[in-house]
Amino acid sequence: MTQDSEDVLLTARQWLDDGKSVALATVIETWGSSPRPAGSRLAIDQDGRLVGSVSGGCIEGAVARRASQVIADGEPCLMEFGVADEQAWSVGLACGGRIRLFVERIEP
Amino acid sequence: MxxxxxxxxxxxxxxxxxxxxxxxxxxxxxxxxxxxxxxxxxxxxxxxxxxxxxxxxxxxxxxxxxxxxxxxxNPPLRLVVVGAVHIAQALAPLASLAGYAVTVIDPRGTFATEARFPGVALSTDWPDEALTALQPDARTAIVTLTHDPKLDDPALEAALGSAAFYIGALGSKKTHAKRLERLRSAGFQDNALSRIHGPLGLAIGAKTQAEIAVSILAQVIAARRGSLP
Incomplete structure (x- = not known):
């Protein structure tokens, strides 16, 4: 975990150096069988590029969409995801866990 | 941020x-x-x-x-392996994959070579000197694999003087009993000697060098996570 989150931060800084706006999502709390522990990170740039992981891939898309708003207005936010519903369009965790995330913009 | x-x-x-x-x-x-x-x-x-x-x-x-x-x-956990032997060749990459920074110590120059341990930090100093220089702390695990008391014993003495969270020594029950006897003679008390896992590794029926490496690493992880059986 230490190593991959370091890569996330190093990549985020590289994106900043390239002149991109960047948001960072961090898992702050988990319940049940969620795949990534508290402290796991995902960085998102203004073009939608992703590095890192906050789940097994179940919610990264939804986090990236919210991150673009955080990049635009600079307001940090909390997000929470629970179990996926039967309906195909709901975003959630197939593993039955729940997680809470903090999403923030990195101020250049 | x-x-x-x-x-x-x-x-x-x-x-x-x-x-x-x-x-x-x-x-x-x-x-x-x-x-x-x-x-x-x-x-x-x-x-x-x-x-x-x-x-x-x-x-x-x-x-x-x-x-x-x-x-x-935190900086990566460390694993110090004494003995650049066959098992160490499997243990080093496995531990590295699990996030450990690995150092292999063996003063026998033909063992601790880049060809046998590509990309692994190597030391050919005497084990006690090499260990002292590495300053093992509470985020360090130490494993001795040489089977040779001349190499293992000084390493274990240095390990027992550190805060290492895991100390393990390869060898059968009989070998380990003799080892403990020597360390007692060297002045170590039983409560200190109880820190040494010997024979080392979790009992998973390991046979091959890779399986033994898995059982050793599993025990190190269990010690770190407070889940020793």
Whole structure:
């Protein structure tokens, strides 16, 4: 975990150096069988590029969409995801866990 | 997060310095908490600061109360392997994959070679000197694999003088009993000797060198996570 989150931060800084706006999502709390522990990170740039992981891939898309708003207005936010519903369009965790995330913009 | 804080965080990690990033989830303000210092935008109550440092020591990220998130950033755990033997060739890459920074010590130059251990930190110093130089701490595991008392014993004596969270020595029950006898004669008490896992490894019926490496690493992980059987 230490190593991959370091890569996330190093990549985020590289994106900043390239002149991109960047948001960072961090898992702050988990319940049940969620795949990534508290402290796991995902960085998102203004073009939608992703590095890192906050789940097994179940919610990264939804986090990236919210991150673009955080990049635009600079307001940090909390997000929470629970179990996926039967309906195909709901975003959630197939593993039955729940997680809470903090999403923030990195101020250049 | 401010760019300056990100730079400081990455600098601390590059220097192998433990640091916790503390975020006030209400305001987004952040601070960096080191074992002996704090810097950043948000102040912390003494109680929260103490908790953040405890979490840093325990390598555990999480919430403090409702609104503070503590993310720990520790340097990698270390595994020091004494004996550049066959099992070590499997153990080094396996431990590396699990996030450990691995050093292999063997004064016998034909064993500790780059060809046998590509990309692994190697030392050909005498094991006790090499270990002392590495300054094993509470985030270090030490394993002796040489089977040779001339090499294993000085390494174990140095290991017992450190705060290493795991010490293991390869060898049968009989070999281990003799080893403990020698270390007793050298002045070590039973409570100190009980820190040595011997025969080492979890009982998974391991036969091949890779399987034995898995059983050793599993025991190291169990010790680290407080889950030893």
């Amino acid at each position: 401010r760019r300056r804080l990100l730079d400081r965080l990455l600098a601390a990690r590059a220097a192998g310095q433990p640091v916790a990033l503390v975020t006030d989830l209400g305001t987004g303000q952040q601070a960096l908490v080191y074992p002996d210092a704090i810097e950043g935008e948000t102040g912390l109550w003494d109680e929260d600061l103490a908790l953040a440092r405890q979490m840093l020591a325990e390598d555990r990220s999480g919430l403090v109360g409702e609104s503070l998130f503590v993310q720990v950033n």
